[in-house]
Amino acid sequence: MTLKEIKGSFFLVFVAVTMGFFYNYFSSSGIALFGQWETSNGVVNAISKAGSVNVSIEINNPEIVRQIIQKKERIILDVRPREVYEEGHLPGALSFPWMEFDRVIDKLLEITDRQSPILVYCSGFECMDSHHFATNLKNMRFTDIKVYPGGFRQWQEVGYAMVKNEK
Amino acid sequence: MKNNIHTTILFLIKLILGITFIYAAYHKIADPARFAKILYGYAIFPGFSINLLAIFIPFIELVAGGCLIFNIVPRSALLLVNILLLGFVLMIGFNLLRGHQFDCGCFSFSNRPQTLSNIYLLIRDFLLLLSGIYLWRKTKTGVLQ
Numbered sequence: 001m002t003l004k005e006i007k008g009s010f011f012l013v014f015v016a017v018t019m020g021f022f023y024n025y026f027s028s029s030g031i032a033l034f035g036q037w038e039t040s041n042g043v044v045n046a047i048s049k050a051g052s053v054n055v056s057i058e059i060n061n062p063e064i065v066r067q068i069i070q071k072k073e074r075i076i077l078d079v080r081p082r083e084v085y086e087e088g089h090l091p092g093a094l095s096f097p098w099m100e101f102d103r104v105i106d107k108l109l110e111i112t113d114r115q116s117p118i119l120v121y122c123s124g125f126e127c128m129d130s131h132h133f134a135t136n137l138k139n140m141r142f143t144d145i146k147v148y149p150g151g152f153r154q155w156q157e158v159g160y161a162m163v164k165n166e167k
Numbered sequence: 168m169k170n171n172i173h174t175t176i177l178f179l180i181k182l183i184l185g186i187t188f189i190y191a192a193y194h195k196i197a198d199p200a201r202f203a204k205i206l207y208g209y210a211i212f213p214g215f216s217i218n219l220l221a222i223f224i225p226f227i228e229l230v231a232g233g234c235l236i237f238n239i240v241p242r243s244a245l246l247l248v249n250i251l252l253l254g255f256v257l258m259i260g261f262n263l264l265r266g267h268q269f270d271c272g273c274f275s276f277s278n279r280p281q282t283l284s285n286i287y288l289l290i291r292d293f294l295l296l297l298s299g300i301y302l303w304r305k306t307k308t309g310v311l312q
Contacts, residue, residue: 001246008243009250012230020226024199031199031221037207037214046203046218126204 039125043149053131058149062158065090065119065148074117074146077108079133088162090121090155098122098129101136117144124153177305180298181235184248187295188232195225209258210267227251245303252296259289 024030032047042058059065068074069091076093078085085095094111096104112118118137122129134145155162195202203221206212212220228251234244263285 005240005242005246008240009246012234012240012243012247013227016226016230017223019230020223023196023226024222027199029198029200031203031218033218033222034215035203035218037217044204044207046200046221048200050200126208 039150042125043128043131043147044125045128053128054135057134057145058147059119060149062148062150062154062160065121065150065155066160068119074119075112077118077120077133078152079120079122079129080127080152084123086164088156088164089152091161091163093121093163096133098133101133105136105140114140114142115144116142117146118142119146119148121148121151121155124151125149127151173305177302180302181241181245184245184295184299184302185232185236188228188235188248188251192225192229192232195221196229199225209262211258211261224251242303242306245299245306249296249299249303252292252299255292256289256296259285259292263289 028049030049035044035046036042036053037044040060042055042060043053045053059068069076072092076090077096078089078093079096079098080089081097081099082095085093085097089095096108120130120134120137122133130147130149130151134147137145152162199218199221202225203217206217206220207214227247231244231247231251233239235241235248
């Protein structure tokens with residue numbers, strides 16, 4: 001390995017980094033230079049131009065979520081795929097898979113109205129589906145939507161009761 | 168004759184490595200937010216570095232792969248390719264050893280991490296690394312073309 005080859009590699013890295021920086025700056029799918037990767041601040045994400053997370057609607061506390069479920073203060077929606085939901089979910093949660101949003105939204109409107117308090121969750125801090133679902137509901141003039149960012153994984157980790165195969 | 172076959176093999180290795188890297192970069196460049204989340208899933212990188220890596224690594228792959236194919240400072244490009252492959256092998260291997268479930272995001276983005284597919288990825292990247300090292304050893308400075 002010669003010094004020339006090593007210098008050449010550094011030059012290529014410099015070219016690549018410059019290209020990456022400019023592409024990211026001008027691209028509609030670009031991301032911030034520093035993302036949100038602290039689970040204590042809610043759903044982790046890269047903070048993308050294409051759409052980010054509305055932290056203000058998050059309830060980032062499993063104990064509060066447990067109380068909400070116990071008191072039946074909100075309709076709980078599990079937006080993970082149906083087969084994953086059937087393997088285990090939060091007590092009282094209804095299956096409304098994000099991937100089937102257009103199909104399940106009619107079902108939601110049958111069982112509730114747009115003013116009803118709703119809590120949405122998916123698999124955990126790495127999952128954005130609950131936020132996507134909540135955003136769609138907001139766009140459809142639902143007025144009281146919250147997201148539980150810890151999702152099913154945190155619920156399991158803290159050891160709270162879960163339900164299997166409840167349809 | 169034997170020399171021709173050997174030259175053809177070296178050319179094919181170069182082509183495979185170059186195309187693989189360009190193809191791997193494509194998905195990551197198209198969806199950097201998703202790639203950043205995959206890097207987070209590795210549970211190796213500090214938070215402040217994740218977005219920077221998600222922005223720059225795909226372009227390093229693209230430039231290295233492109234330069235290798237088009238013979239622009241090919242030895243330097245091959246050096247980068249091998250360093251990246253070594254990094255991938257170490258990261259995937261480390262996570263498999265500690266039983267950490269993850270999605271490598273190497274070529275496309277899947278929904279659920281699979282241990283079996285990650286073993287396959289480790290083997291694939293290891294074979295690519297061996298090919299890259301072979302190419303490096305068999306091509307002296309300036310004769311990679």
